[in-house]
Amino acid sequence: MDFLRNYLDKIKPHFEAGGRFSMFQSLFEGIETFLFVPNKTAQSGVHIHKSIDSKWTMSIVLVALLPCLLFGMFNTGYQHYLSIQESPGFLMTFIYGFLAVLPIIVVSYVVGLGIELAVAQWKGHEIQEGFLVTGLLIPLIVPIDTPLWMIALATAFAVIFAKEVFGGTGYNIWNVALVTRAFLFFAYPSKMSGDHVFVRTEGIWGIGKGAVADAFSGATPLGQIGQASTSISITDTLGNPVNYWDLFWGFIPGSVGETSKFCILLGAILLLITGIANWRTILSVFAGGILTILLFNAIGSTPAMQINPLEQILLGGFAFGAVFMATDPVTSPRTQTGKYIFGGAVGVFAMMVRVLNPGYPEGMMLSILFMNSFTPLIDYYVVEAHIKRRQRRSKNILFSPVHSAFGSN
């Protein structure tokens, strides 16, 4: 690695103020600190150093997302070849999916990082690493057939209006990736839901050309539930029934990264072991969702109400949202009690939207964004309640209230 260090040192002066490339200073700094641990230390005051900084946090989330991404690529190819009724082997299936998903990833990163760089340069601060995760989340939560210019536009909108205007990484109120999806969802509803967007049926650069089978229907399982009028039997795109294992492994149409619950589980384990995601949030999302579904099962007046809890949490983006979106440290509450409240409400609202509103087959996005808005409020009241409880306790043992509320007890 010495030659890289030497090279960076050699070109560094060009990027500093007054140098030839000073307009790219933030880019250089971003790359340098990404490759090497910065050698700058704080000059004054007392600082606690933790080995895991935000670049490391982001990198671990990226690793946790990898299984979902890889399986998402494979599943894109799998669904495609299922629709044209060919089976070209594992490798070709994966290559097709890779070629389909890659442009979305490139567009999302180029647009998002471009805006981040421009803002960093304009404001004169370091490039913020927040987009590393967002840029990979965006391709995982959109349908595969979303046009690239829409993704570019939505990413730009989300980065500017959901993040930069609030002050950049760490200050946003809403999850940026979900704002991207929400923008797409409301601006271009025909490209974000329905039967024609979740499975790519055309070939890419001559790979995977073929006539689409007559029996093909691109409706996702949740879409089928939304449209069902009598009893529901969930089928794959060719009309064959699917079982729980198909849902668990993820061989169903859906947004790129959300289908495989197994890969989400792998990611969840990594995030929980490293302590980046909080188990309280994930647990309470599932608890809230399952309790709501049990309630709907007890009512059972529409077909959508009769789906059992296990099936509901295996469908759609519920698990993906619970593990990767609801646990976002910036937009979810900081207090432990707050995490339970937040997660529980996310689960409840997600299932309510899903079951009660046939216009929106999936409610996870809306419910997380909705609860994101309440995050500061939840935190505020949890802290207030805490202070009140301590004040009461201190009164009982006859200390002065002010002293012990902020004192050592």
Added chain:
Amino acid sequence: MKDIKETFSSPINKNNPITVQMLGICSALAVTSKLEPSIVMGIALTAVVAFSNVILSLLRNTIPNRIRIIVQLVIVAALVTIVNEILKAYAYDVSKQLSVFVGLIITNCIVMGRLEAFALGNKPWPAFVDGVGNGLGYAIILVIVGFFRELLGSGSLFGFQIIPNKIYEWGYENNGLMILPPMAMIIIACIIWIQKSKQS
């Protein structure tokens, strides 16, 4: 004379009722999904503010202070009713689109604000100029917002298609979010952003 000019131009830019005083936001979000109703709404409000300013300014020395609000309301309500009837008679389609928001000019903060802040203490001519200035300041913002929302949300202006079919064939689609009020909020925010960064 200079004062009159200032009275007229200040609310159009640096003291704009929408972008600086944050008044009348509600109707600015509600009626601007198309350009035509935005313009009509702007004219309607300009007329109401200007003439209610004049009438109140003429009456200003005869109104007891304690009942001035009710007098203002009567004046505004009379003018709004007249505007509403004129719209129904001569521009029925637009008045249908504007629906309740013409009637709600009564509650528009700009109208009451100008009456209280300006017309009660000034002569009729400056009051008229102030009313026209504030009305135009409101109308300009509505027209800008309406322009972008109709162009990007429906691909048309005044109901005529502007974006050629060729572009739709290439895969372009109208932005459905532009039709919804949240986007009007964001466009107004952008106007404020630009205005503030120009001023500072």
